[in-house]
Amino acid sequence: MPRCKNTIKTDEVATFFKKSTKEAMRVIYEVIKATKTTDCGLGLTSACNAVRKTAEKLLLLQLYPLFKVTNPYNFPGSRLAQQLPAGKDQFYRLLNDGGVAWRTVGYKVFGRLKKLLESRGAASDPTCLIADDSDLPKTGRRMELIGKVFSHVSHSMILGFKMLTLAYSDGKTLLPVDFSLHGEKGKNGTYGMKSKDLKKRYKAEHKAGNPDSGRIAEYDKSKLETLMAMVRRFTRHGHKADYLLTDSWFVCDELVKFVAELKAVKHLLGMAKMGNTKYAVDGKEKTAKQIINATKRKKNSKTLRYRYFVKKAELKGTPVLLFFCKRNRNDNWNVLLSTNLDLTFEQAYKIYATRWSIEVYFKEGKQLLNLGGCQSQGFNAQIAAAAIVQLQYSILSVAKRFGSYETLGALFRDTEADVLELTINERIWICICQVISELAGFLGLDKEKLMSNLIADNQTFTKLINIEPLSQAG
Numbered sequence: 001m002p003r004c005k006n007t008i009k010t011d012e013v014a015t016f017f018k019k020s021t022k023e024a025m026r027v028i029y030e031v032i033k034a035t036k037t038t039d040c041g042l043g044l045t046s047a048c049n050a051v052r053k054t055a056e057k058l059l060l061l062q063l064y065p066l067f068k069v070t071n072p073y074n075f076p077g078s079r080l081a082q083q084l085p086a087g088k089d090q091f092y093r094l095l096n097d098g099g100v101a102w103r104t105v106g107y108k109v110f111g112r113l114k115k116l117l118e119s120r121g122a123a124s125d126p127t128c129l130i131a132d133d134s135d136l137p138k139t140g141r142r143m144e145l146i147g148k149v150f151s152h153v154s155h156s157m158i159l160g161f162k163m164l165t166l167a168y169s170d171g172k173t174l175l176p177v178d179f180s181l182h183g184e185k186g187k188n189g190t191y192g193m194k195s196k197d198l199k200k201r202y203k204a205e206h207k208a209g210n211p212d213s214g215r216i217a218e219y220d221k222s223k224l225e226t227l228m229a230m231v232r233r234f235t236r237h238g239h240k241a242d243y244l245l246t247d248s249w250f251v252c253d254e255l256v257k258f259v260a261e262l263k264a265v266k267h268l269l270g271m272a273k274m275g276n277t278k279y280a281v282d283g284k285e286k287t288a289k290q291i292i293n294a295t296k297r298k299k300n301s302k303t304l305r306y307r308y309f310v311k312k313a314e315l316k317g318t319p320v321l322l323f324f325c326k327r328n329r330n331d332n333w334n335v336l337l338s339t340n341l342d343l344t345f346e347q348a349y350k351i352y353a354t355r356w357s358i359e360v361y362f363k364e365g366k367q368l369l370n371l372g373g374c375q376s377q378g379f380n381a382q383i384a385a386a387a388i389v390q391l392q393y394s395i396l397s398v399a400k401r402f403g404s405y406e407t408l409g410a411l412f413r414d415t416e417a418d419v420l421e422l423t424i425n426e427r428i429w430i431c432i433c434q435v436i437s438e439l440a441g442f443l444g445l446d447k448e449k450l451m452s453n454l455i456a457d458n459q460t461f462t463k464l465i466n467i468e469p470l471s472q473a474g
Contacts, residue, residue, distance in 0.1 A: 027403040031395050032062070034116045035109045042105045052086060057094050058105075060086060061388050062395065065369050095376065095384040098212030102387035103178065107237050109391055110168070110177050113398050114239070117173060120402070125171025126242035128354050129234065129265060131227050131250060134362040136161045136181070136372035136386075144202040144379040145219055147183045147191025157192050160372070163386060164223045166230040167358050168241065173401050174357040176390040178230045180218045181382060202377040212380050219379075224250060228258050235264035243340075245355040246270040251337055253277075253316040260318050260339050267340040269352055272322070274335065279313035279322065288335050292324060301345060308345050323348050365389050 037059045039046055044054040060080065064070070067080035072091035075081050094100070135151045137160040148157040162182040168175045183191050190198060206213045218226055227250060234241075244265050246255070251270040259268040278285040286294065291311055298309045308325040315337075323336040323345050336348050343351075365371035369392050374385035 024399070024403060027399045028066070028395065031113070031116070031399045031402070032059070035112050035391075035395065037062075042108050043101065044105070051090055054094060054100070057086070057090055058388070058391075060084060061091060061094070062392050065392060070370050070373060071375075092376075092381075095374075095381040096378050097384075098206055098210045098380045100384065101211040102383060103211070103233075106176075106178065106387060106390055109394060110175055111237070111239075113175055113394055114168070116398060117170060117401070125354070126351055127171070127240070128169045128243045128245050128351065129177075129231065129241045130167045130169060130174070130245045130355050130358045131164070131230075132247060132355070132358045132362075133162050133164045133182075133223060133249075136163050136382075138372075138375065140375055140377065141193075141197050142200050142202050143375075143377050143382070144204055145183060145216075146201055147185075147193055149182075149184045149192075161382065162223070163372075164226055164230075165358065165361070166227065166234065167361060168234075168239070169354050169357055171354065173397050174361055175394045175397060176361060177234060179386055179390060180221075180223075180226050180230070181215070181379075181386065182221070182223060182226070183219050185220060204378050204380070206380075212383070215383050216379065224252070224255065228255070231258075231262070231265060235262065240264045241266070243267050243269045243351060245352060247355070248273045253318070256315050256318050256320060256337070256339060267338060269336065269338045269340070269343075269348060271352070272335045272337040274333065277315070279311075279315055279320070281311055281313045288322075288324075288333075291322070292333050295324075299345075301349075303346060304349055306345075306349070310345060312341065321348075325349075361393060365393055369393060 036042070037055050039053050039055045042055055042058070044058070046053040046055075060075075063080055064075075067078050069075050069078045069080055072088040072095070075086065075088050075091065135149065135153060135158060137151075137158050138146060139159070140146065141159065146159065146161075148159055149162050150156075151158045162184065164180045164182060165176055166178040168177050186192055193201075206216055227246075231244065241264070244259055244267070246268070248271040251268075251272045255270075256268055259265060272288065274288045276287055278287055279291065281291055291313075295309055295311070298307055300307055306325045306327060307329075308323060311322045311324070313320055313322050318339065319341060321338045321341050321343060323338070323343075324333050325336070325345065326333050336352060338348055362371070366373075369389045371386065371389045374382055376382065376385070
């Protein structure tokens with residue numbers, strides 16, 4: 001296939017953003033520029049006969065939500081396609097390409113955005129890694145590796161995947177770093193599916209050694225094992241954090257020991273289960289409930305309005321600090337576990353509250369960025385779609401911080417209004433150009449000279465002049 005002569009370069013994206021009158025679009029462009037979206041900059045490769053470079057297609061995919069594009073099928077009729085034309089099949093090929101190292105791309109973008117945040121002034125709060133999982137409901141029973149998973153939201157089995165995410169927070173901005181998609185095999189090994197449905201699932205070939213084969217291998221691994229692999233990968237890339245924050249599902253003696261032996265991640269802080277786990281307290285093995293019953297003196301935090309007490313203990317030989325707390329007398333006790341023995345209750349509560357930001361990521365990712373909305377049959381496309389949402393959210397989070405927006409929703413409303421304004425302006429300008437071209441031909445005048453004379457004394461024309469070449473490129 002011959003290379004398209006009208007290939008849209010990333011500098012034309014810059015031309016579009018520079019026409020914006022809104023702060024949102026300008027800030028987003030500056031953040032995108034910092035990510036160095038080029039094949040070389042992201043470790044991507046492009047075929048010699050490709051219509052567009054891989055990085056150019058990735059850039060357009062990242063712009064989808066700003067233009068209300070939910071998938072490649074809807075792209076040709078979108079406002080984004082009017083600015084930067086491209087065929088939908090190019091995007092589908094990229095999404096299904098098992099050779100794209102999405103983790104490598106994610107870490108490159110994360111590293112650059114982290115440096116950008118640090119260059120604008122480091123946050124005063126402790127840096128945290130946050131781990132959590134979320135449901136990705138699906139509707140198609142013929143997807144590759146599809147199965148039923150237990151939803152803690154609906155307390156029922158749903159069709160879909162579980163997405164485990166590791167994110168980084170400096171106390172002000174959350175940047176998703178890594179993720180994996182999982183299934184739940186169940187006791188019968190059927191993933192909650194009927195045998196006839198299992199046979200109908202889509203099957204694709206995955207070459208050994210390709211990045212997608214590693215993703216397939218993760219599908220049946222335990223989320224705890226995968227989480228520890230993610231943290232190791234984070235440290236191998238040269239990054240550090242003060243805390244790893246998790247909910248009660250992940251906190252166990254294995255994770256406590258794992259973090260205690262790390263150097264790049266200093267401490268674990270997580271909600272522990274009120275179960276049968278025993279802690280060594282005052283030379284005796286006790287469960288959390290036994291510790292509560294044996295402790296008579298409790299304190300009240302006027303700042304947080306919590307009733308609490310603190311106990312030093314050991315979990316399988318690792319020293320830990322246990323923070324028992326509840327809101328009022330009628331509430332049940334909760335317990336926070338930390339490997340930092342110097343924390344106060346107020347400090348632990350404040351740091352752990354940072355974990356809520358990953359819940360916001362899941363909510364805004366699903367509402368604004370179509371996280372989990374991919375209905376492609378191939379598992380590669382599911383991975384690619386989630387990876388692109390990760391990139392989109394990171395870019396928008398940094399833009400929100402630099403643009404002083406309170407929420408991503410406010411940022412989206414501002415960009416949507418600007419996109420509509422630019423699209424209307426473009427259509428008006430194209431009509432004007434066509435009229436001037438016809439008029440010049442009718443009068444026997446040089447079109448370029450006539451345009452120059454009109455623009456020279458008109459600021460509005462000067463502002464819109466760059467739109468014509470952009471529209472002609474399509």
